[in-house]
Amino acid sequence: MNTAMAPPLSTGQRPHRTVCGRRSARKRTDGWAALFFTSPSIAGLALFTAFPICMSLVISLFQWPTLGDKTFVGAGNYLHLLADPIFRQVLLNTVLFVVLYLPANIVVSLGLALWLATPIRGRQFFRVLFFVPVVTPMVANVLVWRLIYQPNGLVDASLFPVTGIHAPNFLGDPRWAMLSVVAMSVWGGFGYNMLIFSAALDNIPQEIIDASRIDGAGPVSRLFRVTLPMLSPAMFFATTMTVITSLQVFTQTFLLTGGGPGAATETLVQFIYGQGFSSFALGVASAGAWLLFLFIMGITALQFLGQRKWVNYDV
């Protein structure tokens, strides 16, 4: 096993390549100094990031119960997951969440950022107000939203006396549960993107706006031909980050619906959590985590490829 430990370059060893004189010798010393100074963070990175990552890859190739024998199954866990109808359903649920959440989040945050960019009273106050849900703990949010959603809750109680119709059982009905989770998530998450858009709007040079005015652009064409293209780098950043975080959605569904009713709101991360900490099938959980990682990587790569077509970096 010790053979696996590759000996690091010792100082006495000369590189095989012919190197020319002092300059590169000094560079070499710089390299060692750099290594010395960065070693604490390299050690930290190795111990707390690289090690767990490699370990999870190793675990994903085993049938790894917490108690009892571990058996090597190769790609078995991956094949099991890909053939598992429940895994496919949670994958679909996760994609559905992203498809519903992303446009809603961008529209709400962009709309409010544009509104806040107009000269209105209490602009700072609204900025803070809209950001509050981002910083309040999700557990507290969930308790409040349960009271809003439940039968005889806020929505039902205010709807029924006026219309005579009961509101749906939002979290108890499989047809409504995902929409309810998305609505709460948008409320809790739009503030962050709104702040990004707000900052990007403030950075648009006034000369460009003025020039477009002189050229005779009305408010609508100014929005679509000047403001939005100027915002495209911020929009690219916001959509990429939002897709990554929403593919990892967990807290909302875990606390608000517990993945139910049925498997209507069970997401990938929640499935992985259940496999790992409820069934203690650590191999399957690790394999699921790697599949999620590959999925996120793939989607993000596609987004980077696609950005050339719509993101404008000219200022």
Added chain:
Amino acid sequence: MRAPNKLWKAALAAAFAAVLVTSACGSNSSSGGGSGDGTKNADGSVTLTWTMWASGTADAQIWQNIAKSVTDKYPNIHINLQTTAISDYYTKLGTRMAAGTAPCLVSSQSSRIAGYTQGMLPLDDMIKQNNYDVADFDKTILKGLSGTDGKQYAIPYDFGPQILWYNRDLFQQEGVPEPKVGWTVNDFLTTARALTKDGKYAIALYPTDALTMIFSMNGGQPVNDAGKLQLTDPRMVQGYQTFAGMVTKDKISPALPGVDSNWSKNQFYTGNVALMSGGPWSISDIKAKSKFTFAPVTMPAAPNGMQTSTQGSGFGISKTCKDPEDAFKALTVITSKETLSSLGQQGRAFPARKSAQNTWYDQAKMPGAKEVLDAGIAASQAQRYTKNWDQVSKLIEQFGVAAFNGQSPVADFLQQVQSQASQN
């Protein structure tokens, strides 16, 4: 630029290699003994770690005092008590057992012990060698804390038969006569219909609560004698159909607002429903969270007589413990009559020892409680559980909610949970 670049690569390769070596070593040591708890010092003293759940500082202090009483009796034994919130307790226990660093003294509920017996010592031989008299303990909970191999893995401290608690104020307000020991399923239905009016309901039925109530109704058990899940057993299907019908057809229970395991209790505490299923352990929570007078009653009796199931908790010894003899001595103190009496007196637990139960009745000051619990205990059996009970109960919540709200057939829900839970 080349030389430092190479250096970086070498450094990264070395770090990576080190990681691989440590990971390989890590996986080796986890299957071996590792550094088990309870190593004896040269002077004969030993420190044993005891892991237990606790809901707060006051609760943790109760257990701390018990830990101290072990050292009072056996001065060479010191207990290092570690308390965790119940929500994280089993995750922590499972990972520590997997790493070979489980504490010597392990606590477990009867509903969860099946998942951990592989990492625990059978206590039968030590019970014999130490002449520890277990006849005083309730038989059903001793059975509940034994494995499918018939061996005893933990000694109980508390237990209780499933009973119903009811809101006396609400019964009076609605003019419905209070239930009595020995009432039947038909009495229950008549009472429930009379209670359901003015926006109030008889009971809040939740899939996991109903699971144990089915046993009282028709004798159906979710798990067979061999420890295998049998949710599609005809009695389970019929029982669940009856309870789901109480929500959808009889409407004696409100519609379920989603997956929320505290919902049925909260409905009772806030006075929206008149009855709640539970055990003697529920009393302190009801006292703390409600503002009405309440009383216990037995589970409604089926036509062939009353039957109910018991649950409880106890303490065992982990396999990796270096000093099981002293750990067993500690167990005899923390499950002694004195300890269980003090737990009963403080209202923390309904003692698993018959001789200590009067302390609990004295502090509960609830007329009729003894009659109800005696009748319940006499008609009770150990509730059986599977190894993956946490997963099973989560699936039952997830899929049961839709079935109880009438959005999916009961048989499908049970089939779904049965097949998912049997996968691993």
